[in-house]
Amino acid sequence: MAVLKRFTRSLAIIATLCLVATGTVACGDDTESGEVALRYSWWGNADRADLMQQAIDLFEEENPGITVTPSFQEYEAYWQKLTTETAGGNMPDVLQMDFSYLREYADRGVLGGLDEHVGGDLVLDDLLAGFDGAGAVDGTLYAVPVGGNTWSMFYNPALFEQAGVPAPAIGWTWRDYHAAMATIKAETGTYGGGNYTGVIYNLEAQLRQEGSALFTEDGRLGFSKERLARFWQQGMDLIEQDVVLPVETAVQIKPASLWVDDLAASDLSWDNFLTRYAGETDTEIRLGPVPSDNPGQLGQYLKPAMLLSTSADTEHPEAAARLISFMINDPEVGRIFGGNRGLPATNAQRDAAELDGPLAAVAAYEETIADQLTQAPPAPPRGAGSIEAAFIRISEELHYGRIGVAEAVDQLFAEAEEILEP
Amino acid sequence: MTSSTVDSARPAAAGRRRPATPPSGRRNGDPMAGYLFLSPWIVGMLLLTVGPMAASLYLSFTDYNLFTTPEWVGLDNYRRLVDDDRWLQSVRVTAGYVLLAVPLKLAAALAVAMLLNQRRRGQGFYRAAFYGPSLIGASVSVAIVWKALFSDDAVVDRLLSWVGLDSGGWVGNPDFSLLMLVLLAAWQFGAPMVIFLAGLKQVPAELYEAAEVDGAGRGRRFWSVTLPMISPVLFFNLLLETINSFQIFTSAYVIGGRNGSPAGSTLFYTVYLYDRGFTDFRMGYASAMAWMLLLGVGLVTAMLFRTARGWVHYSGDNR
Numbered sequence: 001m002a003v004l005k006r007f008t009r010s011l012a013i014i015a016t017l018c019l020v021a022t023g024t025v026a027c028g029d030d031t032e033s034g035e036v037a038l039r040y041s042w043w044g045n046a047d048r049a050d051l052m053q054q055a056i057d058l059f060e061e062e063n064p065g066i067t068v069t070p071s072f073q074e075y076e077a078y079w080q081k082l083t084t085e086t087a088g089g090n091m092p093d094v095l096q097m098d099f100s101y102l103r104e105y106a107d108r109g110v111l112g113g114l115d116e117h118v119g120g121d122l123v124l125d126d127l128l129a130g131f132d133g134a135g136a137v138d139g140t141l142y143a144v145p146v147g148g149n150t151w152s153m154f155y156n157p158a159l160f161e162q163a164g165v166p167a168p169a170i171g172w173t174w175r176d177y178h179a180a181m182a183t184i185k186a187e188t189g190t191y192g193g194g195n196y197t198g199v200i201y202n203l204e205a206q207l208r209q210e211g212s213a214l215f216t217e218d219g220r221l222g223f224s225k226e227r228l229a230r231f232w233q234q235g236m237d238l239i240e241q242d243v244v245l246p247v248e249t250a251v252q253i254k255p256a257s258l259w260v261d262d263l264a265a266s267d268l269s270w271d272n273f274l275t276r277y278a279g280e281t282d283t284e285i286r287l288g289p290v291p292s293d294n295p296g297q298l299g300q301y302l303k304p305a306m307l308l309s310t311s312a313d314t315e316h317p318e319a320a321a322r323l324i325s326f327m328i329n330d331p332e333v334g335r336i337f338g339g340n341r342g343l344p345a346t347n348a349q350r351d352a353a354e355l356d357g358p359l360a361a362v363a364a365y366e367e368t369i370a371d372q373l374t375q376a377p378p379a380p381p382r383g384a385g386s387i388e389a390a391f392i393r394i395s396e397e398l399h400y401g402r403i404g405v406a407e408a409v410d411q412l413f414a415e416a417e418e419i420l421e422p
Numbered sequence: 423m424t425s426s427t428v429d430s431a432r433p434a435a436a437g438r439r440r441p442a443t444p445p446s447g448r449r450n451g452d453p454m455a456g457y458l459f460l461s462p463w464i465v466g467m468l469l470l471t472v473g474p475m476a477a478s479l480y481l482s483f484t485d486y487n488l489f490t491t492p493e494w495v496g497l498d499n500y501r502r503l504v505d506d507d508r509w510l511q512s513v514r515v516t517a518g519y520v521l522l523a524v525p526l527k528l529a530a531a532l533a534v535a536m537l538l539n540q541r542r543r544g545q546g547f548y549r550a551a552f553y554g555p556s557l558i559g560a561s562v563s564v565a566i567v568w569k570a571l572f573s574d575d576a577v578v579d580r581l582l583s584w585v586g587l588d589s590g591g592w593v594g595n596p597d598f599s600l601l602m603l604v605l606l607a608a609w610q611f612g613a614p615m616v617i618f619l620a621g622l623k624q625v626p627a628e629l630y631e632a633a634e635v636d637g638a639g640r641g642r643r644f645w646s647v648t649l650p651m652i653s654p655v656l657f658f659n660l661l662l663e664t665i666n667s668f669q670i671f672t673s674a675y676v677i678g679g680r681n682g683s684p685a686g687s688t689l690f691y692t693v694y695l696y697d698r699g700f701t702d703f704r705m706g707y708a709s710a711m712a713w714m715l716l717l718g719v720g721l722v723t724a725m726l727f728r729t730a731r732g733w734v735h736y737s738g739d740n741r
Contacts, residue, residue, distance in 0.1 A: 079700070079701075080700050083488050083489075083700060083703070084488070086488065086489055087488040087489060104703065105489075108487070108489035108490055109489075109490075110489055247594070247684070248574075248590065248591070248594035248595060248684070249574065249594060250594075251593065251594040251683055251684045252569075252573050252574060252591055252593035252594035252684075253573075254679070254683070383702070385701065386701065386702045389680065389681060389697075389701065392681065393681040393683075393686065396681070396683065396684065396685055397685045397686060400596060400684065400685040402596070402685050419702070
């Protein structure tokens, strides 16, 4: 017993020493400088880290008394780390947020409400029109967009021309698109496009063109089983006609896109992906409008691609808001990042960013459809990310012919039922 | 400062190391020092193993999304598992993988170990070369290279098409993707190989000589001398590899992604577990899965031990 006692006593001493040691370090920080220290987490790579440090240096210069410690991970690792940090009550003061995760975090009360800072530390007057209210969840502002993108048609003009198919233009319908793909396959031997029915955003585009949406206001699926069956059946027809890139090929080139070996003549994706695709091929790729059966309704919207939020537990909400404001408004920051964070979300930064090459093309494209862009949907419900993944997975099994359309539809609805439970 | 105290204490301790008779008071003395030296390990075990395990066991009975406090749901998570098609799929995929990968890897390890057991020039080089893959095999880069090797029109596909087997790339083919990962595992046979090599060295040469005198051929000597003599080593390797195989993650995640692409054919248990925990925010469910895996591996291990009585022979064994 005496041994145990002595053992616990020495443990206690060690513990006390540790506490004292860490305590002094922490105290030193506070008393010596009296500074506000912010932790700022974002996803990205080393390139972006360089730019970010430049931007942070500028911020610290203009805001003496605030120091910012950045940390970053690749996208997947970022979310894993953020969830564990949040669970451990150790969330960074300012953090990069994704549209599809916004509600997940906001609903659980871990993000700081920003409304009280708007007009003060947080200036939002210069945001692009399409971004009004983006980042709000149920009426409270939890995030501010840094950049945005919109869904669009990518195409290889050379192949379109070779097949004698007119380039995508506003007014073309899904039927036109299917016919174009078939002609291109017949005339050039190259697949007309990727199988767009494997991506949920194409369903979303069609739904928005019809006046509905992917999710209802109360966070349920916004479409019927019949509607989804019709969508997926279209994909099966395209496979049968052999005009779209076969799933076997699409799967094995991942994470590269179908542009990598000029495997197909068209595909639908977020417009800022053009920079990525341009790096994968020497062939010219252009942007065009998404097909629509409803004239005057493209269903496209400006999606906040990357947002900034604060932690609900931050001790310095004002400083955090000021950092966000600086990151989205400061023209110099816009110049530093250029198109690195997607097309900037404020006019000042858009003007300051020297956009060249693909990004200039993206900006020009967004310009041409600017009056067609409709209001972005509210932040998707909790679990939207999981539904997107399930959609990819189930349509893949469908395209492999492992399940039929009816079964695929049933599976998606069953999973949505489970994922979207209140 | 501390280091100097340690240094100055050393000669004194060394001087005390071999006293003619141990001082009697010290014999039942104070195990304090022992505990103190053990404490990094004890603290580590409590904080890093026992603690998290207890926490995960608790969480497996809760609905826990990582942000809000866990909510007790009893056996709900476990009950849901049975109705979860993807869980069943992951169990099937993993079981198939273990059944294929473990025997193949062990056979490769034993075969190469027997080759390397012979005396020949450059033996050290061969041993190192064959061991190499298991040093780097679990890394992300190897998985990426492996994927490239088995893609459409890549090395493997071309070789196969020369002999008239047109597979069209294994990466995108759900019938072949699992096999690709099995081969990746078998390729990393280095660790069991080294253990086999040690076992083979222990087999007394007299036994082979006696068998040869009795007229036993190569095959007969293998079955009647080598295998029984190395059976403890074989059993050890079998256990280790089985347990390891159940936990395959990195290569599967890199090649198949979180959905076990293509068409769920590489949806391993751990991949699904990770997906559930970190992308679906269902940590309680993931914890329940982890405990079911522990239970499953435990059961398989127990079964292996049971069958081992029949075929593992230890020297000096009277049975």
